[in-house]
Amino acid sequence: MQWIKNYHHFGAPVALLFFIDTILEKGSWVDTGMFIQNVMLAARGHGLETCPQAALAEYPDVARDLLNIPESKKLICGVALGYADYDDPSYQYRTDREPVERFTQWYR
Ligand SMILES: Cc1cc2nc3c(=O)[nH]c(=O)nc-3n(C[C@H](O)[C@H](O)[C@H](O)COP(=O)(O)O)c2cc1C
Numbered sequence: 001m002q003w004i005k006n007y008h009h010f011g012a013p014v015a016l017l018f019f020i021d022t023i024l025e026k027g028s029w030v031d032t033g034m035f036i037q038n039v040m041l042a043a044r045g046h047g048l049e050t051c052p053q054a055a056l057a058e059y060p061d062v063a064r065d066l067l068n069i070p071e072s073k074k075l076i077c078g079v080a081l082g083y084a085d086y087d088d089p090s091y092q093y094r095t096d097r098e099p100v101e102r103f104t105q106w107y108r
Contacts, residue, residue, distance in 0.1 A: 002090065006055035010090075012082030017056065017063050019073035032076060040079065049084040052077055 009015045016039065020032050040050045056063070056078035063075060084091060 003055065005090075006053050009053070009078070009080040009082075010051055011085070012051075012080035014081040015053075015056070016079040016081055017067075018076045018079070019069060020076055022072050022074050029076070036077070036079060043081055047083070048081060051080045053080060 005011075018032060018036055020028060036052065040052070043050050054077045057075045060075035063069065064071075064073075
């Protein structure tokens with residue numbers, strides 16, 4: 001049921017959809033990921049919350065048909081955008097953070 005909420009954008013009034021041209025390669029995908037994160041950070045700066053949603057990219061043709069987006073554009077992910085419901089049980093969930101040493105090798 002929690003996963004299905006993806007397709008209602010977790011109740012957010014706005015769903016951002018990020019497409020990339022299929023001729024673009026690895027570096028441009030990285031650029032786009034950084035761009036998406038900057039949009040998410042800017043949203044926080046305006047008192048909004050976001051949730052990146054790869055779930056939307058599983059059904060790219062829904063948005064493609066609705067918005068008349070050509071096959072030459074690939075849907076990377078969506079981002080739900082809105083004000084958080086801090087009382088919702090799902091908002092209470094917190095994930096742990098790995099210590100830096102677990103994913104970094106230091107060379108001197
Ligand atoms: C690119 C990307 C796609 C994601 N797609 C989904 C998704 O489709 N549905 C979902 O519930 N969470 C998705 N997540 C995970 C959540 O948005 C969020 O990152 C997760 O709840 C952990 O948040 P936290 O690191 O702030 O605890 C995605 C995260 C990223 C970075």
